[in-house]
Structures are given as structure tokens and as C-alpha cells.
Amino acid sequence: MAQVSLNNIIKSYGSSQVMHGVTFDVADGEFVALVGPSGCGKSTLLRMVAGLEDISGGTISIANRIVNDVEPKERDLAMVFQNYALYPHMTVRQNMGFSLKLRNAPKTEIETRVAEAAGILGLKDYLDRLPKQLSGGQRQRVAMGRAIVRQPAVFLFDEPLSNLDAALRVQMRAEIRALHDRLQSTSIFVTHDQVEAMTMADRIIVLRSGRLEQAGAPLELYDRPANAFVAGFIGSPAMNLLRGQAVDGMIKLTPKLSVPLPAAADGPVIWGIRPEHLSLVPAGSEGALRVRVTAVESTGHATFVMGDMDGIMITALFTDRPPLSKGDQIYLKASPEKQHLFDTTTEVRIN
Amino acid sequence: MSALRPMGSERWWVWLFLLPTLLGLALGTFGSIFATIGLSFTNWDLLTPPQWAGVDNYADLPAGRMFTKAFWNTLAFSGLYVPLTVVLSLVVAIGLNRRIKGIGWFRVMYFLPAVCSPTATGLLWNWIYAPDNGVLNAAVTAVGVSPVSWLGPRMALYSIVVVNVWGAIGGGMIIFLAGLQAIPKEYFEVTRLDGATAWQRLRFVTLPALAPSLFFQTVLTTINAFQAFDYIYVLTSSGNGNSTMPTLVFSIYRSGFRFFRMGDAAAQAVVLTAMIFALTLVYFRLQKKWGEA
Numbered sequence: 001m002a003q004v005s006l007n008n009i010i011k012s013y014g015s016s017q018v019m020h021g022v023t024f025d026v027a028d029g030e031f032v033a034l035v036g037p038s039g040c041g042k043s044t045l046l047r048m049v050a051g052l053e054d055i056s057g058g059t060i061s062i063a064n065r066i067v068n069d070v071e072p073k074e075r076d077l078a079m080v081f082q083n084y085a086l087y088p089h090m091t092v093r094q095n096m097g098f099s100l101k102l103r104n105a106p107k108t109e110i111e112t113r114v115a116e117a118a119g120i121l122g123l124k125d126y127l128d129r130l131p132k133q134l135s136g137g138q139r140q141r142v143a144m145g146r147a148i149v150r151q152p153a154v155f156l157f158d159e160p161l162s163n164l165d166a167a168l169r170v171q172m173r174a175e176i177r178a179l180h181d182r183l184q185s186t187s188i189f190v191t192h193d194q195v196e197a198m199t200m201a202d203r204i205i206v207l208r209s210g211r212l213e214q215a216g217a218p219l220e221l222y223d224r225p226a227n228a229f230v231a232g233f234i235g236s237p238a239m240n241l242l243r244g245q246a247v248d249g250m251i252k253l254t255p256k257l258s259v260p261l262p263a264a265a266d267g268p269v270i271w272g273i274r275p276e277h278l279s280l281v282p283a284g285s286e287g288a289l290r291v292r293v294t295a296v297e298s299t300g301h302a303t304f305v306m307g308d309m310d311g312i313m314i315t316a317l318f319t320d321r322p323p324l325s326k327g328d329q330i331y332l333k334a335s336p337e338k339q340h341l342f343d344t345t346t347e348v349r350i351n
Numbered sequence: 352m353s354a355l356r357p358m359g360s361e362r363w364w365v366w367l368f369l370l371p372t373l374l375g376l377a378l379g380t381f382g383s384i385f386a387t388i389g390l391s392f393t394n395w396d397l398l399t400p401p402q403w404a405g406v407d408n409y410a411d412l413p414a415g416r417m418f419t420k421a422f423w424n425t426l427a428f429s430g431l432y433v434p435l436t437v438v439l440s441l442v443v444a445i446g447l448n449r450r451i452k453g454i455g456w457f458r459v460m461y462f463l464p465a466v467c468s469p470t471a472t473g474l475l476w477n478w479i480y481a482p483d484n485g486v487l488n489a490a491v492t493a494v495g496v497s498p499v500s501w502l503g504p505r506m507a508l509y510s511i512v513v514v515n516v517w518g519a520i521g522g523g524m525i526i527f528l529a530g531l532q533a534i535p536k537e538y539f540e541v542t543r544l545d546g547a548t549a550w551q552r553l554r555f556v557t558l559p560a561l562a563p564s565l566f567f568q569t570v571l572t573t574i575n576a577f578q579a580f581d582y583i584y585v586l587t588s589s590g591n592g593n594s595t596m597p598t599l600v601f602s603i604y605r606s607g608f609r610f611f612r613m614g615d616a617a618a619q620a621v622v623l624t625a626m627i628f629a630l631t632l633v634y635f636r637l638q639k640k641w642g643e644a
Contacts (some may be wrong), residue, residue, distance in 0.1 A: 052540050073546030085537035089559040098555070099545035150545075 002063035002076070002153035002186055003028045004049060010057030011044060011210070019044065019210040021058065026154075026203075031180050031187045033201035035194055037233070040207040042190045046156050049188060050079050063153060077154040078147035082162050084139045086131040086146075092118075093127040096145045110149075117145040120179065137168045144179065155180075157189040161196060173200055194234050198222070206230050228347040231272050231340055237304060239274045240314050243344060254310045260287060262339040263351030270347070272340030275304070275317035281333040288331035289314070296324050305330075391617035401614070408618035418619060421602035424508070428598060429576035431512045432519075436572045437565065439516060440523025445557070447524065448531045458528070465521035473585030476514045477502075480586065507587050507596035514582045519575065523568050530564030531557070570634050577627050580604065599623045 004026040011019035019041050026032045034042040047053040049060055051072035059066050067075050078099075086095050096117060097110040118124045121141040131139055140160060147155055157176070161169045177200045180187050191197055197204045198218040206213040206221065206229075214226040218234075225231035231239045244251040246265040250258040259271060281288050291307035291314060298304070298321065305316045305324060316332055324330065341350040391408055395401035412418050447458050464472060479486045480501035488498040501510045538556045547555065558565075580600040587594040592609045594601055599619060607616030 050540075050544060052543065071546075072540075072543045077544070079541070079544055081537045081541070083535060083537060085535065085541045087538065087556065087559070089562075102542075102545050102547050102551055146541075 004154055004186060004188065005061045006045070006049070006058070007060075008058040009045065009048065009055055009060065011041070011048065011053070012056045017056075017210070019056075022207070022210070022212050023058075024205055024212060024215050026186055026188060028186055029184045031177070031189065031200060031202045033189045033191060033197035033204045034207060035191055035197040035204060035233070036207035036213075038192060039209070041210040042192075042207050043158055045207070046079075046158055046188060046190045049075075049154075050077060050156055051075050075154075076152050077156055078150045078152040079156040079158065080140075080143045080147050080160045082159040084131070084143040084160075084163075086139060086142055088131055091128050091130055092123060092134070092142050092145075095131065095142055096127075096149050099146065099150050113149045113151075114145075117148040120148065120182070121145050136164050137172060140164060140172055141175075144176070148179075148183070153186065155185050155187040157187065159190055159192065161191070161193075169196075176200065195236060198234070204234075206233060208233075224349070225272075225340065226349050228270050228272065228342040231342065235274055237275050237315050237317060239272050239340070240278075241342075242271045242273075242312055242314070244269060244271055253312060257289070257310045257312070259289065259334065260336075261341070262336065263341050265341060265350050268344035269350065270342040270344055272342060273334045274338065275315045276319075277335045277338035278314075278316040278332045279335070280318070280322055281331050283331050285331060285333060288333050291316075291330050291332050293324055293326055293328040293330060295326060307332075387617045387620050389617075390613055391621050393614045395613040396611040397613060398611075404614055408614045409622070411615070412618060412622065415615075417597065417602050417605065418599075421597045421599045424596055425577060425579075425599045427508055428512060428515075428579060428596075429573060431508070432515055432576045432579070433569065433572050435512065435516045436519045436523055437569055440520045440568070441527050441561075441565070443520055444524045444527030444531055445553075448528055458524070461524050462521035464518045465525075467518075469518060469581035470585055472518065473514070473582050476582070477586055480510055502587055502595055504595050511579075511583055511586060511596055514586065515576075515579055518582065519572065523572065526564050526568050527561065530561045534560045566634065566638050570631055573630055573634070574627055577623060577630075 006025070007023050009019055009022045010017065022041075022045060024032075034045060036042050044053055048055050049062075051067065051070065055068060059068055061067060062075055062077070087098065090098065093114055096114045100110045100113065114127070115124075118127055121144060123138070123141055123145055126134060126138060126142075131142065134142065140163075143160065160176070161172055164172060173196060176189075189197075189200060201218060203215060204218055204221055205215045208229055214221060214230045221230060221234045225234060225239075228241055232241055242253055244253040244259075246252075246261050246267060246269045249261050251261050251269060251271050252258050253271070262271075283290075289309050291309045293305055293307050294313075295306040296303065297306075301319065303318045303321055303324075305318065305322075307314050307316065307330065314332070322330075339351070342348060343350055390401065392404060392406065393401035394404045394408075443461055447454060447461065482488060482498060482500055482502075485501070487501060492498055499506060501507075534557065538560070539552065542552050542556055578600055579598055583594060583596060583598055583601055584604070587596045588601075589595065592605060594605075597605070600623070603616045603619045603623070606612045606619060
């Protein structure tokens with residue numbers, strides 16, 4: 001169990017800097033998700049914590065010890081890889097016990113720890129199989145089992161669910177979280193899937209192009225994104241982010257289309273409203289936006305409506321099933337207290 | 352697949368274009384195999400018509416001094432050449448499997464012998480091994496040791512093994528480099544986190560992952576060992592057409608094209624082929640037993 005602190009982390013390859021001073025702490029026992037689009041540096045950051053990647057500036061400390069120049073094996077952490085990296089010629093038992101064997105742990109201790117981990121992960125019947133005889137989900141469990149037997153201070157997960165199919169991903173999501181609650185270990189979980197981050201993490205750290213955009217609890221990020229990037233990245237379907245001009249308490253989205261300004265602002269702004277915070281209202285209601293439906297998609301539990309309002313695309317989501325079809329004229333109203341306003345140039349939140 | 356199947360008149364064209372290759376295979380490869388098997392049951396001196404000899408050529412082999420000598424030489428040569436070539440090319444491949452400046456040049460240098468003509472490099476080695484004005488003896492005498500007859504009966508085996516291994520390392524290195532680069536880097540990262548030593552990484556990750564390449568390379572090297580000829584001919588053949596270290600292929604060549612005993616040469620060739628075939632079978636058995644990685 002340990003706290004992990006990253007302080008002003010910088011990474012450069014030659015003259016190109018890819019990490020621009022990232023700072024955050026992971027508390028002892030906390031489950032933190034690093035999310036961001038491809039190339040944002042989340043995996044690099046994780047690999048720097050692991051010691052697999054050098055850092056060009058800043059400090060990383062684990063359990064109050066600066067580990068910048070500490071070998072990976074001395075950092076007391078275990079990592080689960082996206083492709084599992086199980087040794088193909090070793091059985092599940094050998095794979096799980098391998099790190100202990102390398103440390104010359106007594107045979108009986110290896111046996112007990114492997115048995116214990118196998119019990120937790122439901123792998124007892126598969127201990128003598130080879131990785132190729134297992135399903136994707138089982139391999140994923142073995143990879144976790146291998147991490148568990150080490151009893152590390154910190155668990156690092158590098159997109160461990162990306163190779164699984166959708167149903168299994170949902171299941172493993174819950175399993176990993178349950179495992180975390182049981183072991184009470186510090187965990188850092190890298191993913192590009194914001195749903196994974198939202199459902200699993202105590203705290204989410206959003207990265208973009210080597211910069212920390214926002215850190216906070218999942219719902220905090222959802223309810224009050226610090227900037228337009230986080231607003232668009234967290235939440236599915238993505239938030240509607242519409243550019244306009246703030247004039248006289250209104251946002252002019254197009255010459256013919258305006259919405260009331262939710263906070264004091266002047267000049268160019270980005271108005272944000274989540275699809276689920278738009279509701280159908282009768283024609284002529286106050287503040288209603290006239291929308292022509294361009295597409296309707298239903299997943300059963302939710303209906304997505306894509307529409308065109310004076311040339312601007314907007315998405316709405318309803319959990320009842322409004323009888324709509326392409327070409328219909330509808331009126332949408334944004335919940336006043338659920339609106340977001342961002343500065344156009346800095347993309348920073350205004351309200 | 353059906354879209355790729357030729358139809359109607361196209362079929363004739365397909366056969367026409369395949370004909371040169373098929374003819375080459377039929378006459379060249381299979382033709383010479385069957386001709387060799389057939390000839391091994393005859394006596395033929397290339398000038399007069401072959402005469403049926405039954406299994407005489409085979410029956411006479413164990414008593415033939417040249418054949419038995421060549422047989423044991425070939426075994427001794429293979430016993431040294433195969434493990435040395437496989438191990439050294441693996442060591443070189445591991446050494447060159449890293450990102451350092453000029454790595455491409457190092458790889459080229461090690462691969463160079465594989466693309467050079469063995470006859471040409473053989474002459475170079477002849478100069479190195481030469482008894483009087485050779486490079487090696489110059490070095491040996493410089494440190495006060497009396498000159499060695501490197502290609503004489505006592506040392507020829509080892510000298511020849513050295514040259515052949517030198518010539519074969521490049522080819523093996525390429526196979527192993529390809530195998531090494533196909534190993535996912537995550538395996539090595541896991542072992543770094545687990546704190547494996549360099550030896551443990553080699554023993555538990557690299558070698559098991561290379562098992563298919565090791566197998567392939569061992570089979571190939573063994574086949575090459577049994578067929579070794581060019582360096583041996585260039586370096587050890589003497590004026591009378593004999594050699595200080597005759598191997599089976601040398602013996603086949605000598606029987607056929609020096610003594611014009613084609614039946615005898617063909618019988619030796621068939622025996623050699625059978626030996627290589629049997630060894631390859633053994634390897635495949637072993638591979639099955641230990642399981643493919």
C-alpha cells in the first residue's frame with residue numbers, strides 16, 4: 001500500500017516534448033483512471049511510474065520515496081498489460097508463480113500464494129492449462145493473478161480490457177473493481193474508454209497532448225467539466241458543444257437562433273448541453289429550439305435523436321420512446337441548470 | 352476462391368505459363384533423383400552403356416575405405432559444426448538485437464560471408480592457413496610456437512569446421528534476429544518488473560520464444576553439414592584428387608567425376624540422402640515430444 005505522487009513530469013524525445021509538466025497524486029488505496037484520446041501520453045505516464053520509460057524532468061515518488069532512478073523491480077509494483085504478456089510455454093500456475101520463483105521464494109509459499117490468487121479469480125480449475133487453452137477473459141484473469149501474487153504496493157493497468165469483447169469487458173470491469181475493493185491496493189488504470197474510467201475509478205485524470213486537463217471524481221467531471229475538451233470527452237453520447245456570440249444575456253448561435261446565456265459573459269463562447277439534458281417541449285414554449293430530425297437511433301433503453309437547427313447539428317437523448325422519425329419538426333428545451341459555458345479561445349469553463 | 356479458378360481457354364494459358372517450371376522440376380529435380388536411384392543399381396563409366404549391378408554398389412560401401420573414412424569425417428564434422436553454428440549465430444543475433452549506433456553495419460559485416468562465393472573466400476582462408484607464409488602461422492610463430500599444418504590430417508577437421516561455421520553464422524543470425532524481433536516487448540517488460548536477471552530473461556523468455564527458430568535452424572544446419580563440400584574442396588583437396596578431410600559429398604564427387612564410377616557415386620548419394628532424411632525425421636519427433644512453443 002502506497003501513495004504515488006507525480007510532480008511536474010516532463011518527457012521529451014530529442015527536441016520534441018510530449019509531456020508538459022503533469023502533476024497529480026494517487027492516495028493510498030485509491031483507484032485512479034488515466035483517460036484521454038490516443039497519443040495523449042497516458043500509457044507513457046504509466047510506464048514512467050513503472051520505470052519502463054525514463055522521465056526527462058520532474059519527480060515520481062512511491063510511498064514517499066523518489067523513484068526516478070530506481071529500477072522497475074525495486075519499485076514494488078505490478079503491471080497488467082493489454083495483451084496480457086503471459087508466457088506461452090508456461091502453465092497458468094507457472095505464469096502466476098514466476099515472479100516469486102525469480103525471487104527464490106520458498107516453493108510452499110509460491111504454492112499458497114498462487115492457490116490464494118487462483119481462488120480469488122476463479123482460476124482453480126485452470127492452473128495446469130497453457131495460456132493458449134484459455135479464453136480471453138481467463139487470460140486476463142491470469143494476468144491479474146500474476147500481479148496479485150506479488151502483493152505489490154501499487155497495481156498498474158495498461159488498457160487491460162481493450163482486447164475483450166463488449167460483454168466480457170463489462171464483466172471484467174466489475175471484477176477488477178471488486179478486486180481492488182478487496183485488496184485495498186493503490187491502482188492506476190489507463191484506458192481510452194471514458195465509460196471504463198467513469199464506472200471503475202474513484203478519481204479520473206483526463207489528459208490531452210501531454211497535459212493534465214482535469215482531475216476529479218467521475219461525476220464531478222461529468223457535472224462540471226473544467227473545459228470544453230473534458231466536456232466533450234466525458235459522457236456518451238458526447239455533449240453538444242456549440243459556438244456562438246454572447247450578446248445582451250443571449251448566445252447567438254446563428255443569426256436566427258439564440259439561447260439564453262446561463263452565466264455572465266461577453267463575446268465568443270462555447271455553449272454546452274448534454275444530449276440527456278434536452279427535453280421535448282410543445283411548439284411555442286419559452287426558449288424552445290426548433291429542430292428538424294435528421295436521424296433516430298434506438299438502443300431499446302434510450303433513443304438518440306440527431307437533428308438540425310438552422311444548420312447546426314444537435315443530439316438529444318430520451319429514455320422514453322418518443323414517436324419520432326426522420327424529417328419531423330420538434331422543439332427542444334435545455335434544462336437551465338445543466339448548461340455549460342466555455343471560453344472560445346482558452347476553452348476554460350466560465351459558469 | 353471460385354472467382355480465382357481459371358475458366359475455359361484461360362486454363363491452357365495457365366498450363367503454358369507453368370510449363371517451364373514444371374519441366375524444370377520434372378527433369379531437373381525429380382528426374383535427377385530418380386536417375387540417381389536408378390544409376391545406383393548399375394555400373395557406369397559415362398562412356399560405355401550402364402550395366403545392371405543389382406545391390407552390389409550398396410553392398411560394397413562398408414568395405415570401401417574412402418566411403419567409411421568420409422562417413423566418419425562427415426559425422427565428426429556435423430557433430431562440431433551444427434552446435435557451434437547454432438550457438439554462435441544465436442549469440443551474435445542476441446548481441447546485434449539492440450538499438451545502437453551503426454547496428455546496420457555490424458549486421459552487414461556478420462552477414463557478408465553468407466553472400467560471398469565460398470570458392471573465393473576459400474582461397475582467402477587457404478592463405479590464412481598456408482603452412483609457410485600463412486597469416487595464422489605467422490602469428491603462431493611470432494609468439495614462439497612452431498608452425499602448425501592447419502590443413503594437414505591432424506588439424507584439417509577443426510580448421511574446416513572454423514571456416515564453415517564462419518560462413519554460416521550470417522545466415523543463422525538472420526533467422527534468429529527475425530525470431531528475436533517477433534517476441535512482444537511486453538514479455539521483457541514483465542520480467543523487468545519481476546526483477547529477472549539477464550540470464551533468467553534468456554532462459555525463461557528468449558529461448559522458449561525462439562524454439563521454432565532454433566528447431567528450424569538446427570534442421571537446416573544439419574542438412575548443410577551433411578552436404579558440406581565447397582570449402583572442403585577448395586581447402587583440403589590435394590594434387591592427386593584426394594583430400595586430407597574427405598566428407599561424403601567429396602567422396603561422391605571423387606568416385607563419380609575422378610574415378611568415373613557413377614554407380615558407386617549414386618549409391619553413396621542415396622545413402623547420404625537417406626541419412627539426412629532419417630535425421631530430419633528424428634528432429635521432427637523431438638519437436639513433437641517437447642511441443643512447439
